[in-house]
Amino acid sequence: xxxxxxxxxxxxxxxxxxxxxxxxxxxxxxxxxxxxxxxxxxxxxxxxxxxxxxxxxxxxxxxxxxxxxxxxxxxxx
Numbered sequence: 001x002x003x004x005x006x007x008x009x010x011x012x013x014x015x016x017x018x019x020x021x022x023x024x025x026x027x028x029x030x031x032x033x034x035x036x037x038x039x040x041x042x043x044x045x046x047x048x049x050x051x052x053x054x055x056x057x058x059x060x061x062x063x064x065x066x067x068x069x070x071x072x073x074x075x076x077x
Contacts, residue, residue: 011046
């Protein structure tokens, strides 16, 4: 299992900041701040998704490498 990467962490962080802005904008009636928060949240979700995709690719490459290594070991025995 791969470790969570920086894009996933930063994406979650941006989502949290965006949610806070969004809710604060709602509470104060500041539509601009609310919209900024929603946009920041969406950008954070996109970044987190990109990070998850990268992690999935990395895990797949690792699995293929292990499979090739195992085949090589069996061929040498």
